[in-house]
Amino acid sequence: MNCLSLRIVLLAFAWFSVTAPALGQVGDKVSWSGFWTMGAAGTDAEPTMAGLNRRASLFYDSLAGINGQVGLNDQWTATMQLLAKGEPNNFEPQLDWALASWQPTSNLTLRLGKQKVPAWMVSDHKDVGLLYPWIRPPIEVYSLNPISSFVGVGATLNWALGESTDLQAELIGGSARIELNEVELGGLLNLNIEDAMGANLTLSNGPASLRVTYLQAHLSGTFEMDIETPCSLVPGCTGPTDSTVRTHLTSPVTSDISTFTGLGLKWDDQKFLFMGEYAQQKNENSNLAEVNEAFYTTLGYKFEWKKRMLVHFTHAATVESEGTLATGLQHTDTLGLNTYLSDSLVAKLEWGIAEVTDRNGMFSVDPGRKVNVLGFALSAAF
Numbered sequence: 001m002n003c004l005s006l007r008i009v010l011l012a013f014a015w016f017s018v019t020a021p022a023l024g025q026v027g028d029k030v031s032w033s034g035f036w037t038m039g040a041a042g043t044d045a046e047p048t049m050a051g052l053n054r055r056a057s058l059f060y061d062s063l064a065g066i067n068g069q070v071g072l073n074d075q076w077t078a079t080m081q082l083l084a085k086g087e088p089n090n091f092e093p094q095l096d097w098a099l100a101s102w103q104p105t106s107n108l109t110l111r112l113g114k115q116k117v118p119a120w121m122v123s124d125h126k127d128v129g130l131l132y133p134w135i136r137p138p139i140e141v142y143s144l145n146p147i148s149s150f151v152g153v154g155a156t157l158n159w160a161l162g163e164s165t166d167l168q169a170e171l172i173g174g175s176a177r178i179e180l181n182e183v184e185l186g187g188l189l190n191l192n193i194e195d196a197m198g199a200n201l202t203l204s205n206g207p208a209s210l211r212v213t214y215l216q217a218h219l220s221g222t223f224e225m226d227i228e229t230p231c232s233l234v235p236g237c238t239g240p241t242d243s244t245v246r247t248h249l250t251s252p253v254t255s256d257i258s259t260f261t262g263l264g265l266k267w268d269d270q271k272f273l274f275m276g277e278y279a280q281q282k283n284e285n286s287n288l289a290e291v292n293e294a295f296y297t298t299l300g301y302k303f304e305w306k307k308r309m310l311v312h313f314t315h316a317a318t319v320e321s322e323g324t325l326a327t328g329l330q331h332t333d334t335l336g337l338n339t340y341l342s343d344s345l346v347a348k349l350e351w352g353i354a355e356v357t358d359r360n361g362m363f364s365v366d367p368g369r370k371v372n373v374l375g376f377a378l379s380a381a382f
Contacts, residue, residue, distance in 0.1 A: 029071030036064040037129040039348075039377030045367040049354060050139045051087055052373065059086030061135055061377050063127055065096065077101045083127060096127075096149060111154040118154075118170050118200050119145045121211055121264040121277060129379030133273065133338060135348050136375075138296040138316035139362060140332060144281040145215075145260050150176040150196055165205045172215075173197040191221040191253065198260070207269040213262035219255040219283065224248065255286035273300030273312065280320075289323030310338040318361070328359025328366075332373065344382060350375045 042056035043049060051060055067081040081097035099113030116123050125131045126148065152174015159167045176193040198215030230243075237243075264277040278295040300312035317331035334352035341347060352373035360366050 031069050032066065033382065034064070034066040035128045035130065035379070035381040036062075037127075037135075037377050037379040038062050039135060039375060041135070041373070041375035041377075043354075043371050043373050045363075045369075045371040047360075047367045048364045049371065049373070050143065050362045057087070059090070061129075061375065062086035062091075064091070065127055067097070075103055077103075107158045109156045111156075112152075114149055114151045115154055115172075117145070117147050117150050117176075117215070118172060118198075119147075119213055119215060119260060119262055119279075121209075121266060121275070123148075128381055129348070129377060130344065130346055130381045133275070133298060133300055133310060133312045134314065134334070134336060135350050135377045138314060138332070138334075140316040140318045140330065141277055141279050141294040141296050143362070144279045144292050144294055145262075146180055147176050147178055147191075147193060150174040150193070152196070162205075165203070168202045168204070169199065170202075171197075171199045175217075188224045189221065189253070190224070191219055193217045193219060200262075207267055209264075209266045211262070211264040211266075213260070213264075215260040217258055219253060219258045219286070219288075221253040223251045223253055223288070251287070253286075253288050255283040255288065258283045258286070271302050273302065273310070274298065275300075283323070287324050289321070289326045291320055291322050292318065292326065293320040294318040308340040310336075310340075312336045312338070321358070326359075328356065328361050330354055330356045330358075330361025330363075334373070345378065345380045348375075348377045348379065 038058075039061035040056050040058050041052055041060050042054060043052050044054055046054055051057070063083065063085040065081060065083040067079065069080075070078045072078060078100050079097055080095070082093045083096035084091045084093045095114065097114055097116070099111050099115045102110045104110075116126075118124070120126065120137070120142065122132050122137060126137065126142075129135065150172070152172065154170065154172045157169045161167055174196055176196065178191050178193070180189040180191070194217065196215065196217035198213070200211060200213040202209055202211045204210075259282045260279065262277060262279045265274070266276075267274040275298040276296065278293075280291065280293045281289075282291045283289055294317060296314055296316035298312055298314040300310050302308065302310050312335075314334045314336070315331065316334070318329045321328050332352050332354040334350055336348060336350040338349075339347045350373075352375075354361070354371045354373055356363060356366050363371075
């Protein structure tokens with residue numbers, strides 16, 4: 001988003017804030033919230049793993065966001081969220097949410113505009129590090145659906161099934177456009193996501209919740225990459241024999257239909273924590289990747305020692321990766337320690353060991369050994 005577009009968005013939201021009182025009895029309700037994470041992360045290997053290598057990055061996990069909401073009346077609200085990430089946008093603000101919500105009853109909410117794709121258990125707060133245990137959600141799993149936002153419609157329905165049991169259903173439909181720098185594949189992926197639709201069900205009972213998700217869409221776009229060819233192999237090349245010729249290639253991306261299926265389970269009784277998710281992404285008749293599957297499990301224990309703390313262990317693994325541009329399999333074991341400095345600030349320290357078991361995994365090239373992954377971050381919300 002350029003500076004002019006950002007100014008237009010901010011002015012539009014300011015206009016809503018000023019004029020909202022005339023639109024309803026409680027239209028003067030304007031609220032703001034924000035969050036940020038500042039961190040450093042790196043590995044002890046030269047090959048890049050999903051953007052990380054031995055040159056420690058201060059940008060990979062760092063971000064900041066601000067969310068504003070205007071109550072237009074007792075049923076309508078307008079919400080906007082700006083998000084600035086260190087990677088890949090160098091902290092240039094992007095419009096993450098921009099939607100209107102209508103809640104005719106306490107059990108039904110309808111949304112129109114740019115909103116989050118509800119693929120994961122943490123989709124609605126995926127960038128708010130204070131609200132989940134890791135510095136970043138496990139990349140083996142969460143890279144299977146890199147589409148974080150879409151433009152379209154959504155609906156949420158809630159039912160109380162008992163004194164402490166609730167069922168929530170969420171339906172969506174819309175489209176999206178994204179640009180991904182695919183380090184593992186060595187190129188730039190531009191995708192158009194059309195005719196997207198899907199649903200999820202979440203069953204909650206006290207500290208436990210179970211979530212099932214299904215999404216589908218039509219994908220199209222391009223994959224761009226540069227290839228360096230030795231001069232000696234290029235007809236007509238007159239340069240030195242040890243020089244190379246760079247060729248820019250653009251290939252179309254096709255898929256009859258792409259589907260995403262997810263299953264998540266969580267238990268959090270404020271002492272013991274369990275989180276687990278399984279995800280499968282399929283592309284029928286695709287020249288990109290046919291099927292990818294991955295899962296993670298996280299175990300944690302919360303205790304008091306001067307400050308409230310959480311120690312947690314996560315095992316994440318890709319279990320299937322097939323297709324023309326599929327990168328292969330790997331697993332990562334991560335040990336983490338979180339110290340809650342206050343209710344709104346947490347310090348996180350993590351040490352992981354990643355190992356490729358097939359082809360390159362999530363690395364640019366196979367490192368040929370186990371790789372240590374280190375990270376430290378401060379996350380806050382206000």
